[in-house]
Amino acid sequence: xxxxxxxxxxxxxxxxxxxxxxxxxxxxxxxVQKQRNERIVQYFTDIYKKNGKWSSNSGDELIxxxxxxxxxLTLLDENKNMVWGMNPKDINxxxxxxxMMGEAGKGVYTTKTFNINLDGKTVGYVIVGQYYAVLxxxxxxxxxxxxxxxxxxxxxLTVLIVxxxxxxxxxQFSRPIKEVSDISAQLSxxxxxxxxxxxxxxxxxxxxxxxxxxxxxxxxGQDLLRKRLISDISHEIRTPLNILxxxxxxxxxxxxxxxxxxxxxxxxxxxRFGKLLNNLNSLKQFDTEEVKLNMVSVSLxxxxxxxxxxxxxxxxxxxxxxxxxxxxxEFTILGDIDKLKQVFINLISNSIKFSKQNGNVWVNLKxxxxxxxxxxxxxxxxIKKEDLPYIFERLYRGDKSRQMISGNGIGLTIAKKIxxxxxxxxxxDSEENKGTIFTVCFP
Ligand code: ADP
Numbered sequence: 482x483x484x485x486x487x488x489x490x491x492x493x494x495x496x497x498x499x500x501x502x503x504x505x506x507x508x509x510x511x512x513v514q515k516q517r518n519e520r521i522v523q524y525f526t527d528i529y530k531k532n533g534k535w536s537s538n539s540g541d542e543l544i545x546x547x548x549x550x551x552x553x554l555t556l557l558d559e560n561k562n563m564v565w566g567m568n569p570k571d572i573n574x575x576x577x578x579x580x581m582m583g584e585a586g587k588g589v590y591t592t593k594t595f596n597i598n599l600d601g602k603t604v605g606y607v608i609v610g611q612y613y614a615v616l617x618x619x620x621x622x623x624x625x626x627x628x629x630x631x632x633x634x635x636x637x638l639t640v641l642i643v644x645x646x647x648x649x650x651x652x653q654f655s656r657p658i659k660e661v662s663d664i665s666a667q668l669s670x671x672x673x674x675x676x677x678x679x680x681x682x683x684x685x686x687x688x689x690x691x692x693x694x695x696x697x698x699x700x701x702g703q704d705l706l707r708k709r710l711i712s713d714i715s716h717e718i719r720t721p722l723n724i725l726x727x728x729x730x731x732x733x734x735x736x737x738x739x740x741x742x743x744x745x746x747x748x749x750x751x752x753r754f755g756k757l758l759n760n761l762n763s764l765k766q767f768d769t770e771e772v773k774l775n776m777v778s779v780s781l782x783x784x785x786x787x788x789x790x791x792x793x794x795x796x797x798x799x800x801x802x803x804x805x806x807x808x809x810x811e812f813t814i815l816g817d818i819d820k821l822k823q824v825f826i827n828l829i830s831n832s833i834k835f836s837k838q839n840g841n842v843w844v845n846l847k848x849x850x851x852x853x854x855x856x857x858x859x860x861x862x863x864i865k866k867e868d869l870p871y872i873f874e875r876l877y878r879g880d881k882s883r884q885m886i887s888g889n890g891i892g893l894t895i896a897k898k899i900x901x902x903x904x905x906x907x908x909x910d911s912e913e914n915k916g917t918i919f920t921v922c923f924p
Contacts, residue, residue, distance in 0.1 A: 483647035484640070491639050495632045502628055510615045518609055522595045525556065529597060529604050535564040540607075548572060551616055553592075555608040569610055588612055657686045661693045668693075673701040706874055713876040717889055721754040760891040764875055767898040774817040774902055781812040781821075781846060781853060781923075788825045789844055792833060800839045803829070807846040812853050814923050820899045827892040828857045828919050834888070835917070836861035851924070858918040864911040872909060873897045 521543065528539050535558050547554045547567060555566035569590055592610035596603045617625075657679045667675045676694050681687050728747055731737040766772050789805040796803050832842045836859050845856040864872060868879040878890040900907050904924055911917035 483650070484644050487643040488640055491636045495636045498632055499629065502625070506621075506625060507615055510617065510621065514615065518593070518595060521554070521607060521609065522597060525597045525605065525607050526599055529599055535605060537565050539564060550618075551611060551613075553608075553610040555592075555610070557606040557608065559602075559604050561606060564605070566608075569612075572612070653681065653683060654686065657681050657690055661689055664693050664697070668697055668700060673697060673704055702870075706871065706877070710874075710876050713878070713890065717757055717876070718754070721750040724750050757889050757891075760889060760895070764891060764894060764898075767895065772820075772898075772902070774820065776815050777818055778813055779816045779818050779821060781814060781855065782807045782810070784818065784822060785825060785844055785846055785855065788822060788829060791826075792829050795830075796833050796842065799833065799836065801833055801836050801842060802840075803833075803842045803844065805844045805846075808848060810848060812846055812848070814853060814903075816903050816923075817899075821903070824896040824899050824921070825855075825857075827896045828921075831892065832857055832859035832861065832917070832919075835859065835863075849922075853923040855921040855923075856918060857921075858916060860916040863913040863915050863917055864909070865913055869909060869911060873907070 524543060525540055529535065532539065535556065540554065540556055543554060544567060548571070551572050553567045553569045553572050556564040558564055590610055590612050591614070592608050594606050594608050597605040597607060657677070660677050660679055664675050664677055674697075676697055677690050679690055681690065725747055728737065728743065732739050732743070737743065785807070786805055789803050792803060829842065829844065836842065841860050843856070843858045845854075845858070847854050847856075864879050868877075871877045872879065873893050875894040876890040877894075878888060897907055900921060906922045908920045908922075909917065910920070
């Protein structure tokens with residue numbers, strides 16, 4: 482495109498420059514010729530003034546110049562009788578003809594007659610004839626040719642330079658774009674490891690490369706998550722089923738006596754199993770947007786202090802202290818009170834669940850700029866750096882919690898979905914063995 486545009490632009494401008502130059506040059510030459518004719522008339526006027534009559538050698542001095550410059554002179558007296566005249570054939574055949582050329586009116590002999598006036602009286606006529614409308618000398622033609630050559634050379638040079646530049650530019654575009662398209666093809670085939678390390682100095686291309694690399698990372702993460710999800714679901718379902726099966730078989734075989742305690746513990750497994758299915762079901766409701774919020778005015782201060790109070794007894798079992806601190810304000814927002822309660826129950830119960838004996842949980846309610854901020858902080862087991870990006874994903878459970886603490890990795894997913902519906906954000910910051918802080922922000 483660049484090359485074609487340049488060729489068109491340069492050719493057009495060369496054409497216009499050429500036309501403009503020719504027109505100006507011909508006008509200049511016509512003016513020169515006009516001055517020459519005036520000079521000839523003046524010359525003959527002076528001769529007549531000096532001699533008072535015409536003679537056969539009047540104007541002899543001009544004949545040589547006329548012959549050399551390829552024009553023909555004829556002198557007539559006042560009665561239009563010829564005093565003397567040059568033969569037009571001579572100038573057509575002379576050796577200068579090939580250097581004296583014209584363009585307009587090529588080769589046609591034309592004449593112009595001028596009156597020779599003295600003191601208001603016509604004393605004679607001079608006829609100037611030439612084969613070309615505009616006569617050009619060799620220098621004139623050389624001058625025109627060198628300008629034309631200049632235009633041609635600059636046209637070719639411009640096209641060559643633009644060709645070079647456009648090749649470099651198109652390489653800069655096409656190479657990364659082709660690479661990105663190759664990478665997306667490979668990603669679509671399932672090769673999620675491919676990345677591009679091309680660096681471009683074009684900002685848009687750079688962000689395109691960054692985006693495709695990010696897409697690769699995301700797809701890889703999602704793929705990992707999907708595999709993990711399937712293994713998690715089967716694990717979650719297999720464990721209670723195994724316990725039930727083993728115990729029931731042992732009871733049927735008479736190895737284990739059927740006691741109320743055993744039946745109760747098996748019942749607990751069935752209840753856990755049922756809870757998992759219920760949680761998965763409520764997740765499905767959020768995913769299919771079946772959930773409707775019942776928006777009322779909610780005092781966050783009241784809600785949080787009530788949830789904390791509900792947890793005091795549970796926390797005491799592990800000798801954990803819960804500290805609730807709120808700034809001077811009711812912090813009333815519009816929200817679904819039950820769903821919000823579910824969020825804070827989940828966050829605070831996690832803090833207790835993932836804290837060791839004698840730990841602490843701090844719940845702070847404060848205002849930051851135009852936002853209401855709730856911080857739930859504990860000094861518990863913390864979350865591994867590599868687990869952090871995934872803890873809001875469904876069924877994701879940190880390695881540690883999987884081994885030691887019960888749960889099914891759905892609580893935070895639901896909490897995040899509820900907060901999303903309230904246009905609120907939730908962030909987590911954690912350090913292993915130091916503690917975790919969840920920050921919820923309401924607009
Ligand atoms: P669950 O608690 O049932 O496992 P959640 O969705 O509530 O599921 O939490 C997901 C995971 O996030 C937990 O398994 C745990 O690894 C991590 N987690 C959540 N809260 C905390 C916390 N306060 N301290 C440490 N780890 C936490």
